[in-house]
Amino acid sequence: MEKLYEGKAKILYPEGENTLRVYFKDEATAFNAQKRGLIPGKGVVNNKVSAVLFRYLEGHGVKTHFLEEVSEREMRVRRVAILPLEVILRFRAAGSFARRYGLPEGTPLEAPLLEFSLKDDALGDPLICENAILALGLAAEGELAQVKATTLRVGELLRAFFAPRGLDLVDFKLEFGKRNGEILLADEISPDTMRLWDRKTGEPMDKDRFRKDLGGVEEAYQEVLKRVLEAPEVKEG
């Protein structure tokens, strides 16, 4: 079937006008695709983890693009017009934020800190502040307010989801899209797009193992999937 778009981690296939099939690849990239590699099984983990989390969030009133899983590596979603923003929520300073401001990796933040970057690979996804988002017309004021409120709510829900699974949610990245004037949470929520640290050992259980060549990358992804599937909250749903 013809691709609509192939990105760094996923392939989109059109299914009629209003829905897409998202295929999750094992390919991994980091540092704006300067580093490339393969994490066997990653696509399966990210599809499954994203599906569980989208369902969990929907169950708590968050509107998402998710419709259903269609295979191990594929989900069906509502087609949206993606806002060209990466919306990041941080509970600790880590990664680019820690480097940018010279903070030790893992410094706790008193309150969750919201950050945006312009989703533009050619420009290196630069940091962008709210007034610039509005000035450049990347989102309307009401849309931005909704994106911010939803991201904070998703942050609370994800922290509560991962804590009893022995995982400390350090930060995560979301993408949002528009469909019939409505803002929906889109893209994926996976170890590619979250920092998750084991609460006992402090070990990263996410794409940082790949970024930093820490080894045990596959195993970490599988362990996250296991904990996502096994713990109590999922059985409730």
Added chain:
Amino acid sequence: MEKLYEGKAKILYPEGENTLRVYFKDEATAFNAQKRGLIPGKGVVNNKVSAVLFRYLEGHGVKTHFLEEVSEREMRVRRVAILPLEVILRFRAAGSFARRYGLPEGTPLEAPLLEFSLKDDALGDPLICENAILALGLAAEGELAQVKATTLRVGELLRAFFAPRGLDLVDFKLEFGKRNGEILLADEISPDTMRLWDRKTGEPMDKDRFRKDLGGVEEAYQEVLKRVLEAPEVKEG
């Protein structure tokens, strides 16, 4: 006399507890001091232009560190604790902002756009958004509000000052400091810290001539000084 601090463009000499003498050098740096050079006469121009502008702003109710000129290259100022922020106001996209977001140099902005960077040479003065300024404790909420309001007011006043002098103020950078709980406008306001384009020819009349090796750097600084000193607004004062 002993220096308190020597920076990239100025030297500070202590004068008692509460005041400083600022000496303006001819040395020029750009791109976080990767590029270095000399602009003969720059120190005189920047001292004089800053003095005129600080007096003009004071005359319009803006509280500044400026006390008096003491020589061609020196002014006396109130000593403040500088907030570690560069406060930038943009009327057009130019320089780092234009590059960061892939906008053509000179693109007009519908409304003046305020931007902050963390004043930290080792980190390359990174962009920082308001919520991060507050989270990292770089300024208190009330201070930030005052800095923003003052910068917008300074922007209006400077645009009005330069327009009849045939100069289009494209953007500028301010620094603020605290003294007895009060926020004062500090540092300098000069062709080193503003982009000024000739309104007829569109030619830059500021440090961009040095940054971009456009030639006629000295001449541009002298021309700005001449226009700053000659035009009507100054005679009023």
